[in-house]
Amino acid sequence: MNRTRREFLLTVGSVSATLAWPHRLAVSAEKESRRQHIVTLSFDDGFAKSSRRIARIYEKFNLSACLNVIATGHHADYAAPGAYIAGSPKGDFVLWNELKQRGHEVMPHSYRHANLKEMPFEEAVDLIRRCLDVFGEQLKGFDPKKAIYNFAYNASTPQLEKWLTARVRAFRTGGAAINRWPHPKQVKLTCTSFGPANCERAIDREIERLLALKEGWLIFNTHGLDKEGWGPIRATYLERLLARLTAIESVDVLPAGAALAKYVDAKKPEEEAPASSAG
Numbered sequence: 001m002n003r004t005r006r007e008f009l010l011t012v013g014s015v016s017a018t019l020a021w022p023h024r025l026a027v028s029a030e031k032e033s034r035r036q037h038i039v040t041l042s043f044d045d046g047f048a049k050s051s052r053r054i055a056r057i058y059e060k061f062n063l064s065a066c067l068n069v070i071a072t073g074h075h076a077d078y079a080a081p082g083a084y085i086a087g088s089p090k091g092d093f094v095l096w097n098e099l100k101q102r103g104h105e106v107m108p109h110s111y112r113h114a115n116l117k118e119m120p121f122e123e124a125v126d127l128i129r130r131c132l133d134v135f136g137e138q139l140k141g142f143d144p145k146k147a148i149y150n151f152a153y154n155a156s157t158p159q160l161e162k163w164l165t166a167r168v169r170a171f172r173t174g175g176a177a178i179n180r181w182p183h184p185k186q187v188k189l190t191c192t193s194f195g196p197a198n199c200e201r202a203i204d205r206e207i208e209r210l211l212a213l214k215e216g217w218l219i220f221n222t223h224g225l226d227k228e229g230w231g232p233i234r235a236t237y238l239e240r241l242l243a244r245l246t247a248i249e250s251v252d253v254l255p256a257g258a259a260l261a262k263y264v265d266a267k268k269p270e271e272e273a274p275a276s277s278a279g
């Protein structure tokens with residue numbers, strides 16, 4: 001039919017001004033205009049083995065993974081708050097820098113995975129500050145103004161949310177799985193999760209709910225692959241899921257920061273991308 005063949009290189013998910021985005025996807029303007037559903041699988045706790053495998057699986061589909069890591073999780077004396085986090089080695093900032101360079105999103109998921117609701121405000125703020133300081137010192141190109149702070153246990157308070165609002169691009173906490181389409185004032189992102197057993201059916205259910213809506217942004221908080229972490233998914237499931245989602249024209253699979261960058265903070269790709277000389 002009379003489909004426009006105009007294609008452009010769409011830069012997806014770059015939240016760093018200092019790094020070139022390694023995955024440039026050719027996406028037709030027509031297809032891009034039909035995207036109405038964003039799916040963010042938000043992988044927490046920074047397990048080294050799972051994070052490497054998640055990154056490789058996303059790369060098969062030219063996608064960027066959303067990895068949220070504990071600032072001190074890799075320290076030899078790190079005292080994990082439970083068996084699900086303690087059970088598997090965490091990555092360090094050598095790995096996080098490598099994965100970020102490869103186009104994945106690496107975001108803060110607390111200083112030491114404390115529940116900030118269970119301590120005085122000043123103590124909680126000190127831990128967030130220390131977390132952001134570690135990221136600023138150790139993750140190349142990290143900019144808190146473009147960062148998503150992912151609360152441990154998705155546990156926040158209105159006071160902490162207010163404090164963070166001035167310091168990061170957005171924060172992720174507990175609440176509805178489906179968020180509004182990205183918009184400029186969106187600072188509070190909410191998510192759901194499922195565990196401690198395999199969470200694949202919960203993800204499938206949320207995706208069905210999302211696709212039944214005219215538009216929306218699903219943020220599902222997951223952890224590791226196969227047996228790693230709380231509420232894991234199988235690597236084979238993740239691969240099948242991404243194959244399925246990338247075949248649906250209305251769906252955009254994005255990390256949280258990239259979704260805000262692409263649909264809010266950057267100009268619309270249609271407006272800024274020059275038409276390709278290739279007819």
Ligand SMILES: [Zn+2]
Binds near residue numbers: 045109152153
């Ligand atoms: Zn966690």
